[in-house]
Amino acid sequence: MKPINFKIDQAKNSMRAGAISTLHGEIKTPAFVTVGTKATVKALTPEQVKSLGAQTILANTYHLYLQPGDKIIKQAGGLHKFMNYDGPMFTDSGGFQVFSLGAAFGEGGVTKFAKDGGSADTNSKMPQTEKLAQIDDNGVTFKSHIDGSCHRLDPEKSIDIQHNLGADIIFAFDECTSPAVSYDYQKKALIRTHRWAERSIEAHIKNKTAKCKQGLFGIVQGGQYEDLRQESAHFLAGLDDLAGFGIGGSFSKSDLGQVLRTTTSVLPESKPRHLLGIGEPEDIFLGVEAGMDTFDCVTPTRIARNGTLYTKKGKINILNQKYKEDFSPLEKDCSCYTCTNYTAGYLAHLFRAHEMLGATLASIHNLHFIIKLTDDIRQSILDDSFDSFRQDFLNLYLKTKF
RNA sequence: GCGUCGGUGGCAGAGCGGUCAAUUGCUGCGGACUGUAAAUCCGCCGCCUUCGGGCUACGGGGGUUCGAAUCCCUCCCGGCGCA
Numbered sequence: 391m392k393p394i395n396f397k398i399d400q401a402k403n404s405m406r407a408g409a410i411s412t413l414h415g416e417i418k419t420p421a422f423v424t425v426g427t428k429a430t431v432k433a434l435t436p437e438q439v440k441s442l443g444a445q446t447i448l449a450n451t452y453h454l455y456l457q458p459g460d461k462i463i464k465q466a467g468g469l470h471k472f473m474n475y476d477g478p479m480f481t482d483s484g485g486f487q488v489f490s491l492g493a494a495f496g497e498g499g500v501t502k503f504a505k506d507g508g509s510a511d512t513n514s515k516m517p518q519t520e521k522l523a524q525i526d527d528n529g530v531t532f533k534s535h536i537d538g539s540c541h542r543l544d545p546e547k548s549i550d551i552q553h554n555l556g557a558d559i560i561f562a563f564d565e566c567t568s569p570a571v572s573y574d575y576q577k578k579a580l581i582r583t584h585r586w587a588e589r590s591i592e593a594h595i596k597n598k599t600a601k602c603k604q605g606l607f608g609i610v611q612g613g614q615y616e617d618l619r620q621e622s623a624h625f626l627a628g629l630d631d632l633a634g635f636g637i638g639g640s641f642s643k644s645d646l647g648q649v650l651r652t653t654t655s656v657l658p659e660s661k662p663r664h665l666l667g668i669g670e671p672e673d674i675f676l677g678v679e680a681g682m683d684t685f686d687c688v689t690p691t692r693i694a695r696n697g698t699l700y701t702k703k704g705k706i707n708i709l710n711q712k713y714k715e716d717f718s719p720l721e722k723d724c725s726c727y728t729c730t731n732y733t734a735g736y737l738a739h740l741f742r743a744h745e746m747l748g749a750t751l752a753s754i755h756n757l758h759f760i761i762k763l764t765d766d767i768r769q770s771i772l773d774d775s776f777d778s779f780r781q782d783f784l785n786l787y788l789k790t791k792f
Numbered sequence: 793g794c795g796u797c798g799g800u801g802g803c804a805g806a807g808c809g810g811u812c813a814a815u816u817g818c819u820g821c822g823g824a825c826u827g828u829a830a831a832u833c834c835g836c837c838g839c840c841u842u843c844g845g846g847c848u849a850c851g852g853g854g855g856u857u858c859g860a861a862u863c864c865c866u867c868c869c870g871g872c873g874c875a
Contacts, residue, residue, distance in 0.1 A: 427828050448827070486827045495829075502826060522829080535829045566827075609827090638827065667827035688828045695831045696824085711821070741831095742819095749831050 394559060394605030394633040396662045396683075400772050404654060404681040407771040410634075410662050412478040412558035413603055414470060417445045419662065420678045420771075422669060422764040423480060423686035424757060428453045429463070429473040432691055433749040434757075436475040442726065442754050443761045446477055448686045451551050452484035452543065456534055460554035468556030480686070481557040483548045483590075485564035485583075485609065485638065486667065488530050492523035493568035502667055504569035504614060504642040525565060527582055545589035553600040559664075561636050562590035564609040569640035576613040583611045584625050591631045605633030607664060614642045616652040623656035634662040637682065646673060650680035657681075671700070671763055671787055675780050678767055690760045694752035697741050700759040702786050708752070713738040726758035727751075 398408040410417040424431050424439055426447040431439045439447065449469060454460060466472040469479055494500040522533040529544025548563035564583045567576055587608045594606045608626040612618030626635060635657055641649060650665070657663060662683045668674075669687025677685060690700070697709045701721050706713075708720075719729040720737065728737070728751040740748030763783070770779035 423827095425828070432828080433831075450827080453828080480827090482827045484827095487829090489827090491829070498833085499824090561827080564827095636827075641826095643826095664827090669826060673826075685826095687826050688830090689826050692828065692830065692832085693825060696833085697831095698825080707823080709822090744831075746831065 391602065392605070392633065393601075393603050394662070396634065396660065398659070401659075402771065402774065402776070403679075404651060405678050405771060405776065406659075406681065406683070407768045408662070408683060410478070410559075410683070412605070414476060414478045414558050415445075417478050417684065418768060419683040420674070420764050420768050421445050421684050422674070422757075422761050423448045423664070423684050424761075425686050425688045425691065426473070426475075427688075428457070429469060431753070431757075433695060433746065433753045434691075436473060438727075438750075438754060439475070439757070440477065442758045443765065444477075444757060445761075446479060446684075447475060448480035448482060449555065449557065450482050450484065450487075451548055451555065452487040452532070454481075454555060455484070455543075455551045456536055456541070460551040464554040464556070468554075470556065478559070479557040480559040480664075481552050481555050481561065482666070482686075483552065483561040483563045483609075484530075484543050485548075485561070486566045487532065488523050488525060488564075489566035489568060489640075491532060491535060492521050492525060492530070493571070495521045495523070500568060500570065502566075502569065502640045504640065525582075527585070529563075530565075545586045546593045549590050549593040549597075549606075553594075553597055553604070557604065559605050559607060559634070560594075561666075562587045562606060562608045562632075564611060564636075564638055566639050567611065567613055569613060569642065571613070571640075573613075573615060573618075576611070576615060576618055580611045580618055580622050583609065584622070587626060587629065587632075591629060595631055606631065607634040607636045607662075608632040609636040609638040609666070610653055610657075611639045612653075613640050614645065614649060616649055619649055619653040620656050623653045627657055632661070634664065636664045636666045638666040641668075647676040647680055650677060650682065654681035669760065671760065672784060674760075674764060674767065675784065678771075678776075679780075685764070687760075690756035691753045694756040695749040697748075697752070699737075699752055700756050702783075704787055704789075708734065708737050708741050708748075720755060724755070724758070725762075726755050728755040728758075 395411045398406045400407045408419045424444045424447050427450040429449050463469055463472050470476055522535055524531045532541045545563040552560040563586050565579045567579045595601050610622045610626055612622045637653055664684040665677045665682045669685045669689055674685055698705050698707050699720055713734045716734040720734050721729055770776040
């Protein structure tokens with residue numbers, strides 16, 4: 391029996407509405423995957439995560455390996471038991487930390503997205519620091535961001551850790567590249583990631599128990615280059631032991647949709663596709679249209695903790711003066727727990743007072759917003775009304791964004 | 793009343809002759825955040841500005857000095873001690 395099954399309920403052009411079934415339940419797609427890096431969705435209990443409509447959580451290999459250690463989580467009975475969450479779970483392989491603690495470390499403004507137009511972002515400077523990750527063809531040497539101790543992660547180690555963690559969907563170890571890197575480097579990294587995918591598979595299928603419980607996804611790389619994306623998708627499509635695909639790495643915002651379409655056109659329709667680390671509302675529309683099934687992103691919860699909230703009319707900053715005396719809900723017609731029980735003025739107070747309930751209420755609202763959006767997108771595919779839904783949503787959302 | 797210490801930008805609190813429109817923290821006002829190094833980070837925060845600079849400022853007034861938030865005199869206000 392396969393640990394992961396994917397069925398398509400409705401497909402139109404390249405997009406589809408379907409369901410991924412796992413041993414811990416089903417994920418109706420397209421779906422937003424909440425991020426719970428360290429076995430916790432920051433500021434929320436798993437019960438809150440569930441009750442706001444989330445279907446699944448993604449945790450992180452590198453972070454849990456360092457703290458508390460994958461052995462401890464195995465001893466506790468696995469990730470689900472450890473954090474008291476019985477829904478489907480993903481674990482990322484640690485490939486993103488190759489980037490965030492490597493190329494991007496100490497580089498203010500370097501993100502997965504190349505800045506359109508190439509202007510450097512001077513708004514978020516961080517002190518120049520020695521990189522914490524060094525890559526070679528066999529793996530990555532990390533200096534722990536917690537205590538500076540030295541650690542080695544490679545495909546076998548990453549898969550071993552992910553076996554111990556026990557998520558339903560696990561990812562092959564990959565190199566997430568910086569968008570600033572040259573074509574030649576992207577290609578080099580791509581080839582390395584392919585070798586690592588083969589090694590990840592080998593390590594996975596060797597473990598008979600894990601093989602039956604956990605589905606392994608390979609990760610497509612290639613940066614913003616369509617030919618590299620295609621090459622990568624081709625390669626991974628040929629690996630039968632993969633249960634699905636992650637689309638990783640860096641993009642340029644202006645041609646995200648195009649690059650994704652090029653990629654998915656090569657991937658088999660029968661397997662689920664996860665877009666790693668991307669999840670602004672406008673990106674989800676692009677992704678779904680290009681045939682992506684699931685999306686994880688830290689944005690809803692991170693910006694929530696920093697005081698930014700999604701509304702149908704765009705993002706707002708609750709710290710802005712005008713919300714101090716606004717005693718209506720953030721959004722009048724929002725059905726989330728926060729909006730049905732609290733006012734914008736109360737949230738503004740909590741954030742000004744640095745009260746942690748603010749982070750909780752804001753996270754509930756933002757996750758509800760993005761999850762409801764993906765649910766509505768799914769429904770619009772089933773109803774064959776995706777185009778008009780997208781147009782109505784984005785007209786309102788982007789128009790008042792600034 | 794005498795003695796003594798002190799009065800600095802919204803607050804706290806540095807500075808004790810030039811490099812001071814004045815360290816720093818907080819508050820205030822904006823902004824950023826895309827597989828979480830993040831309840832974080834970045835700006836701005838006397839007034840005016842064609843962003844070069846200009847103007848008024850460290851309790852009030854007077855003085856010393858080329859130059860004072862910084863030294864002296866005096867007044868006002870506050871803390872403490874003694875009557």
